[in-house]
Amino acid sequence: xxxxxxxxxxxxxxxxxxxxxxxxxxxxxxxxxxxxxxxxxxxxxxxxxxxxxxxxxxxxxxxxxxxxxxxxxxxxxxxxxxxxxxxxxxxxxxxxxxxxxxxxxxxxxxxxxxxxxxxxxxxxxxxxxxxxxxxxxxxxxxxxxxxxxxxxxxxxxxxxxxxxxxxxxxxxxxxxxxxxxxxxxxxxxxxxxxxxxxxxxxxxxxxxxxxxxxxxxxxxxxxxxxxxxxxxxxxxxxxxxxxxxxxxxxxxxxxxxxxxxxxxxxxx
Amino acid sequence: xxxxxxxxxxxxxxxxxxxxxxxxxxxxxxxxxxxxxxxxxxxxxxxxxxxxxxxxxxxxxxxxxxxxxxxxxxxxxxxxxxxxxxxxxxxxxxxxxxxxxxxxxxxxxxxxxxxxxxxxxxxxxxxxxxxxxxxxxxxxxxxxxxxxxxxxxxxxxxxxxxxxxxxxxxxxxxxxxxxxxxxxxxxxxxxxxxxxxxxxxxxxxxxxxxxxxxxxxxxxxxxxxxxxxxxxxxxxxxxxxxxxxxxxxxxxxxxxxxxxxx
Numbered sequence: 001x002x003x004x005x006x007x008x009x010x011x012x013x014x015x016x017x018x019x020x021x022x023x024x025x026x027x028x029x030x031x032x033x034x035x036x037x038x039x040x041x042x043x044x045x046x047x048x049x050x051x052x053x054x055x056x057x058x059x060x061x062x063x064x065x066x067x068x069x070x071x072x073x074x075x076x077x078x079x080x081x082x083x084x085x086x087x088x089x090x091x092x093x094x095x096x097x098x099x100x101x102x103x104x105x106x107x108x109x110x111x112x113x114x115x116x117x118x119x120x121x122x123x124x125x126x127x128x129x130x131x132x133x134x135x136x137x138x139x140x141x142x143x144x145x146x147x148x149x150x151x152x153x154x155x156x157x158x159x160x161x162x163x164x165x166x167x168x169x170x171x172x173x174x175x176x177x178x179x180x181x182x183x184x185x186x187x188x189x190x191x192x193x194x195x196x197x198x199x200x201x202x203x204x205x206x207x208x209x210x211x212x213x214x215x216x217x218x219x220x221x222x223x224x225x226x227x228x229x230x231x232x233x234x235x236x237x238x239x240x241x242x243x244x245x246x247x248x249x250x251x252x253x254x255x256x257x258x259x260x261x262x263x264x265x266x267x268x
Numbered sequence: 269x270x271x272x273x274x275x276x277x278x279x280x281x282x283x284x285x286x287x288x289x290x291x292x293x294x295x296x297x298x299x300x301x302x303x304x305x306x307x308x309x310x311x312x313x314x315x316x317x318x319x320x321x322x323x324x325x326x327x328x329x330x331x332x333x334x335x336x337x338x339x340x341x342x343x344x345x346x347x348x349x350x351x352x353x354x355x356x357x358x359x360x361x362x363x364x365x366x367x368x369x370x371x372x373x374x375x376x377x378x379x380x381x382x383x384x385x386x387x388x389x390x391x392x393x394x395x396x397x398x399x400x401x402x403x404x405x406x407x408x409x410x411x412x413x414x415x416x417x418x419x420x421x422x423x424x425x426x427x428x429x430x431x432x433x434x435x436x437x438x439x440x441x442x443x444x445x446x447x448x449x450x451x452x453x454x455x456x457x458x459x460x461x462x463x464x465x466x467x468x469x470x471x472x473x474x475x476x477x478x479x480x481x482x483x484x485x486x487x488x489x490x491x492x493x494x495x496x497x498x499x500x501x502x503x504x505x506x507x508x509x510x511x512x513x514x515x516x517x518x519x520x521x522x523x524x525x526x527x528x529x530x
Contacts, residue, residue, distance in 0.1 A: 069419075069423055070423075071419050071422065071423070090423055090424075090425060091425075093423070094423075095419065095420070095423055097416045097419075097420075099414070099416060101414060101416045101417050101420055103417070103434075103435070103438070103439075104521045104522065105438045105439075105441070105521045105522075106521075114420075114424075114434075115420075115424050117434075118421065118424040118425075118426050118430060118434075119424065146520060146521045147521070148521060148522075148523060166424075
């Protein structure tokens with residue numbers, strides 16, 4: 001329809017992940033005052049929202065993901081995921097690490113099946129699911145390969161398929177594409193948006209790349225370090241669906257420039 | 269295939285040249301037979317005394333295999349305990365290094381004094397000498413699992429036994445095989461060392477180590493050489509079996525299937 005703007009993705013609807021006064025501190029050796037990683041984090045992520053965390057090393061952005069995953073407890077405050085504690089929400093949360101963390105002794109197929117296997121899904125159900133997941137990430141042809149035979153981008157696709165295997169409602173990603181070349185990274189960014197549009201999960205994404213954060217997110221959070229705090233919050237007004245073309249628009253360039261300036265500000 | 273054939277041919281040519289050189293040395297310098305028998309004399313000793321040679325071979329093979337298998341079982345168990353408990357590991361792992369540095373030649377007579385001479389003592393000595401590399405390597409493999417791999421399992425609420433069977437044990441397999449490969453080499457040395465002291469329980473017939481001392485005492489140098497070759501072949505056989513198993517289990521997914529001695 002001419003004259004009608006491309007619709008912005010389903011407007012983020014209801015609070016899904018809530019940080020309430022969250023702090024994370026680690027005890028130091030020798031009994032001195034505990035090191036403060038995160039302080040006073042208040043944040044609400046809406047259902048279906050894609051939020052990126054960006055900031056200098058040591059600002060606690062990875063720690064925020066670990067807290068949501070329930071891999072480490074908060075020191076103060078609370079986190080709720082659809083009203084549940086992180087420990088109780090594990091079933092609906094998936095984590096994608098920077099390293100694909102594939103088990104090298106398992107084939108692609110068996111790697112994707114791992115979480116289903118741990119959940120006790122029957123073999124036949126598993127095979128069906130794995131086949132459709134591999135199709136989803138474009139790896140059906142490599143089902144029987146071992147990880148060492150795959151490129152970095154392909155390994156990451158396997159990792160994504162495995163993360164999506166349990167139909168998560170929340171996807172936590174800790175610099176998943178940092179080790180990839182730019183072309184693979186851009187392509188996987190586009191695919192993540194397609195997958196999110198199809199499946200509607202809520203995402204928290206840690207990255208060092210401003211362009212990646214802007215391209216993927218509804219909202220970019222800029223963190224400052226020592227202790228980690230949310231310093232700035234930038235809503236990304238770019239319409240969906242975002243494609244490779246989106247990166248070439250002046251609006252995209254503007255947002256990237258804006259976030260880059262804020263990031264330089266917190267780097268001191 | 270062609271390349272493999274050629275490398276076999278090369279090795280055979282070197283062997284032939286060495287044998288020829290050996291024979292030439294004897295002809296040129298008139299070395300007495302009890303000092304250095306000719307290759308032909310050694311070959312004759314192998315043929316004439318093949319029965320007793322084979323029997324010695326079998327006895328030593330049994331002791332070495334028994335000691336090696338026992339050390340694999342015990343080593344695996346101890347490594348699992350070490351992997352489960354950092355406390356236990358800190359307390360006891362240093363002693364496995366001590367186990368490795370213990371001069372087995374000095375301790376062997378003691379063991380024989382305590383357990384009596386014979387197959388059991390020899391197997392025990394082999395067991396002791398094989399244990400350390402298996403414990404050290406397997407423990408390392410079990411505990412060196414990437415933290416995020418463990419997190420992956422934890423996020424799926426995996427049980428400790430699932431983490432052990434689906435993550436730690438397969439992850440440890442390459443290092444376990446490294447340990448077994450090292451142990452397989454020393455197992456034959458351990459058995460022969462043991463037999464040098466303890467193989468005389470069966471009168472007139474013992475393993476390779478015992479027969480070596482006996483042949484030396486009798487100045488049957490040609491038979492001594494035959495025994496040494498048999499021992500070499502036994503060591504090679506053990507090593508080859510382990511390398512074959514290692515290849516069988518690892519070659520599909522693991523890059524560093526090495527065929528060379530560490």
